[in-house]
Amino acid sequence: MPKHQHHKLPKLEMLRRIVFLTVGAVLVSVALEIFLVPNKIIDGGIVGVSIIVAHLTDLPLGLFLFLLNLPFLILGYKQIGKTFALSTLYAVTIMSIGTTLLHPVAPLTYSTFLAPVVGGVILGIGVGLVIRFGGSLDGTEIVAILFSKKMPFSVGEVVMFINLFILGSAGFVFSWDSAMYSLIAYYIAFKMIDITIEGFDESKAVWIISEEAKEIGDAIMSRLGRGVTYLHGEGGFTGGAKRVIFCVITRLEEAKLKSIVHELDPASFLAVGNIHDVKGGRFKKRDIH
Structure with a gap:
């Protein structure tokens, strides 16, 4: 079969x-x-x-x-x-x-x-x-x-x-x-x-560098229903360890994500980019309870 x-x-x-x-x-x-x-x-x-x-x-x-x-x-x-x-x-x-x-x-x-x-x-x-x-x-x-x-x-x-x-x-x-x-x-x-x-439902890739990475990641998962991935980076000037949040959202969710990040860490670094296609992984939105 x-x-x-x-x-x-x-x-x-x-x-x-x-x-x-x-x-x-x-x-x-x-x-x-x-x-x-x-x-x-x-x-x-x-x-x-x-x-x-x-x-x-x-x-x-x-x-x-x-x-x-x-x-x-x-x-x-x-x-x-x-x-x-x-x-x-x-x-x-x-x-x-x-x-x-x-x-x-x-x-x-x-x-x-x-x-x-x-x-x-x-x-x-x-x-x-x-x-x-x-x-x-x-x-x-x-x-x-x-x-x-x-x-x-x-x-x-x-x-x-x-x-x-x-x-x-x-x-x-x-x-x-x-x-x-x-x-x-x-x-x-x-x-x-x-x-x-x-497509009209254009996807966006988001990278967030913050001292409050875990808190922001939890908020994105619970309030947006999107999965996040934590990446480990190193500051170019300081040489200190940095935690980077990566996630993929739709264009309509961008404003809400920015407000979550600003609310939890106004000093965080946030980059948003357009992506043409998303396949595999857990991009499908899970239900928010």
């Missing part, structure tokens, strides 16, 4: 991944063909280049979305890994088919306000889902990863430089109004990608 369960879990995980990669790619197709492209608004990266080339050649957008991403998928397969490359190939294929099928459908709006806002939101959710479930829809990220290894720039800086160049090109191909609307859509999509990947 345990053996059967061992084989079943990866299949369920694979099915889950395929479902969310499909949903994400379809959402991107909807954002492009129903909101952005008909209003001459482009996205960054290979998608943006594909929109420009499709406009100049009068050939289907889906064709360029697939063909222009293909070389980067081959690079990704060699440099980043088989699972990522296959997930990306699947998502890009669905996006290409989706844009082709949706091309004859009339856009929902020609509003210069609604098109970039709604299109940007849908695009960001779609791209975020694909990234969250192990794929990508844009070869630019693969280029950025490869460039960052050989140049003194981070992946984010390389992506930003490429995208600013592509979004700027929209001004020459369409109009400068289009370029500015594209920038708005890109910014909204960028924010929505973050929210989709991290």
